[in-house]
Amino acid sequence: MNTRRILAGAVVALAAAGGGVLANHWLTRDSDAAYAAQPDTHQGAVQQLWAAPVTSVDGKPQSLSLLKGRPIVVNFWASWCGPCVEEMPELSQIQRDYANKGIQFVGLGVDSEKNIRTFLQKVKVAYPIYVTGFGGADLARTFGNNAGGLPFTVVIDAKGNIRSTKLGQIDPAALRHTLDTL
Incomplete structure (x- = not known):
């Protein structure tokens, strides 16, 4: 009887471990190539980005269209997202x-203005942060983030072409490689 319990426990443990391996593979399967040049299949997303209603952390309306013509890195994040907060110092x-190469990073907070303002009082970020509210998740979906997960990073070249997207924490070396090609 104890042998059956041990075997049953071993089968459950193996199934759980296998599920974890499969989940990890599914979540990270594109991480090595995530920053490689990709065909721009979401061109309308860039136009939506320029038109997106965003505000400063003080609640003042802002326009991302002022960034047209520059290479930009857009990072969708939230103050309650652990991986988002972890990658901010590297970003x-x-x-x-x-x-000095003219590349501008922008953080789009998929969060409340109050949460973002409180967060930024504790953590200093070297790039502008704007508030999109939870509508930012819809904007991220236009770039191909069908899972709606965070963080989500998009690299757009000076011509407005999407050069890469990355769901999950950035790989700093891969991101730098992409930026070097702009």
């Missing part, structure tokens, strides 16, 4: 490293 460093 800030990369922004500082590439600012």
Whole structure:
């Protein structure tokens, strides 16, 4: 009887481990190529980005269309998203490293104005942060983020072409490689 319980426990453990491996593979299967040049299949998304209603953390309406003609890195994030918060120092460093090349990073907070303002009082970020509210998730979907997950990063070249997208935390080396090709 104990042998059956041990075997049953082993089968459950193996099934759980296998499920974890499959889930990890599914979630990260494109991570190595995530920043490779991709065909621009979501061109309308860039136009929607320029027209998106965003505000500063002080509640003042802003226009992302002012960034047209520049290479930009758009990072969709939220203050309650652990991986988003974890990658912000690295994004800030990369922004500082590439600012002299004219590359602008922008954070789009898929969160409330109050939460973002409170967060930014504690954490310093080297790039502008705008509030999209939960409508930012819909905007991220136009770029191909069908899962609606965060963080989600999009690299757009100066001509308005989507050069890469990445669901999940950035791979700093891969992002730098993409930025070097702009």
